[in-house]
Amino acid sequence: MKYISTQVIEAVPMTAEEYTEVKQGAFFYSGEDRNGYQITHEDGRTEWKLGTWFESVHKAIDMTFGVATEAMKRGLKVALPYWQPDVFISLKIPDEHSKMTAPYFYVTSRFGRVPWVATQIELLSTAWRIVQ
Numbered sequence: 001m002k003y004i005s006t007q008v009i010e011a012v013p014m015t016a017e018e019y020t021e022v023k024q025g026a027f028f029y030s031g032e033d034r035n036g037y038q039i040t041h042e043d044g045r046t047e048w049k050l051g052t053w054f055e056s057v058h059k060a061i062d063m064t065f066g067v068a069t070e071a072m073k074r075g076l077k078v079a080l081p082y083w084q085p086d087v088f089i090s091l092k093i094p095d096e097h098s099k100m101t102a103p104y105f106y107v108t109s110r111f112g113r114v115p116w117v118a119t120q121i122e123l124l125s126t127a128w129r130i131v132q
Helices: 016-022 052-059 065-073 118-123
Strands: 009-014 037-038 046-050 077-080 088-092 104-109 114-115 129-131
Touching: 009 016, 016 037, 016 046, 016 129, 037 052, 046 052, 065 088, 065 118
Parallel strands: none
Antiparallel strands: 009 037, 037 046, 077 088, 077 129, 088 104, 104 114
């Protein structure tokens, strides 16, 4: 049986030696090709993968608003890079205890939470990012 896996990860180019320093010696790689990526999974786990392997099975994505919306459906928060660090967008999908009956976006900032409606520039941006 064959499977297709989909997950959102962050990857930073990093040599095996650099990753060994990050892991404070808890990592060892003996291959000739030392170039790779530090991968951070949604649950915070990190690992190092050989660059040629990583690039053969992963594709960088443009973080369009559609991709950002899919991330928000999974409970993640998103923002644009030029927003203040404490500002992010979330998606609320009502349940049986909600007063609202339809899904809606809201923005959270130092001023609290308010409903959010995207501008044309935000809808067309490919620079959305997932925030913690």
